[in-house]
Each structure stands twice: as structure tokens, then as C-alpha cells.
Amino acid sequence: MKTLRIYGPSGAALPFDLRDILQRLAPRSLGASWKVSAVDGGYQWFDATGPGGDVLETWAQSGSMVEGRQLAAAAQDVLQVIWGEFTGFLPGAPDRPWIIVRAIDSTFYEITTDDETVLQRVETGFQGVRRSDAPWKPAG
Template sequence: MATLRIYDLRGHVLAVDLGDLLRLMVPRSLQANWTISSVKSSIPGHGWFEATGEGGEQLERLAQQNARLSGSDLAALASNTRQLIWGEFVGSLPADADGKWVTIRAADGTFFEIETDDDTVLSKVKSNFKDVRAEESPIASWPLVPVNESGWLP
């Protein structure tokens, strides 16, 4: 599967959100079923999911259960999410319910990662965003940064 990362900024803030990506992939994104989960950390059993806004709070609860949603339900929650900082969304199409069509990952509010073999999705991402970088492989896990008792890095 190909992996692209989107780093587009507006000011100093990431200029793309989950809703933008889902709209870009219509109609398939609405036809797909989506599994919501956290981004894995380098330490087994740890991961991150963080989103703000009413939709973001609901997505966080769903991520704790690795919940599955329809494309239209995910789009509705994404439209009520102010910012997605961490999270993973795996879409599968009805014709291949056990297969993976596309994975969308938000990483630290810094970039979105798209992993897919769908040439149409890859082409749309490249043509709709300015700072798109091809990666050799997707994020397998994110390094966990240790903190001391006060919550600061040593």
C-alpha cells in the first residue's frame, strides 16, 4: 500500500481535517464502514486518540471500543469535530468487508497520513493539497515520550 502524509498549514495550524478527507473520497467514504481506534504507541497497550468539539468527544469514546461506524455516521461526527489531533480510521468497502480500502491517521496534530492502494484517492490527495509527502511505510507506532512526576520532560 502507498503512504502519503499531508502537512498543509494555514498559519501555524494544520489546514486539513478528517471531514476534508472524507469529502475528498466521496462517494466511497460514505459507502465504507469505518473502524475507529487510537494511534498505537511504541509501548504495547498504549495509544493516543484526541479530538476536540462535540463530535470529537464522541469519536474518543468510540475509539476506546474500536467501534465500527457507517461512512455517513463518521462524516456527521467529523463535521462536529473542531480538531483531530490523534486517531486512526480504517475504511473497508461493502464488497470487501474484511479488507482494508484506506487508513486515515492523525498524528500529533502535525500531519494526516493516508494509506491505500486506491489510485483515485492517492491522485485526489496529491492534487488537492500542497505539502504532500510520499513515505516508504506508514506509522506502525508512535514513540512514547517519557515524562517525570511533574508532567515535564526530563
């Protein structure tokens, strides 16, 4: 799988959030099933603000699958996802992740997928996109 990281301007808040990524990947993101979870970095980190953030946190704690339209609706009410992992599964391959979207400490979003269309949409739809050799892991 290939990994892209999306950064915002230096010293400023990210000008995009989960809702923007899901919208950029529609309609496939809306038809996918999603698992919302904490980012594993030695500690389990999930943090999102706003009314939608509370919904996402409940889903992360329950470990249940959520339909893409539900995730997109909740993401509309999120002020910011600080830490979180969102794993999408397409209907034809429910046991194999199509995409993993990670919010890392309000610093960047990371997209990991083998889907070349997704990679292209992310690279052309956002500024500050960089390729990464591997998904994020905590230092030390």
C-alpha cells in the same frame, strides 16, 4: 500499500481536518464502514476536540464499526483530531482495509491505501502532500 502524508504550512495549525479528507474521498468514504481507533505508538493515542471529538472518542473506545455517513457527520463537529486512526472498509471487501487515515499529533495526516484513485485525489486535493516509505511509527 502506499502512504501519503499531508502537512500544513510550517509553524501553523493544519488548514484541514478529517472532515475535509472524507469529503475529498466521497462518495466512497460515505459508503464505507469505518473503525475508529487509537494510534498505536507504544501508547494508545486518541484525542479529538469539540462535540464531534467526544463522539469519535466513544467510538474509538468501543471498537465498533461506524457507517461512513455517521463518521462524516461526527467529523463536521470536530474542531481538531490530534491523534486518531480511521480504517475504512468497502462493502465488497469487509475484511480487507480499503484505506487507513491517521492523524499524527496535530502535525500531519497520513493516508495508506492501494487505491490509486484515492492517492490521486489526495495529491491533487491538498497542498503539502509527500510520499512516505512506510506508515508512521514512534521514534525509539
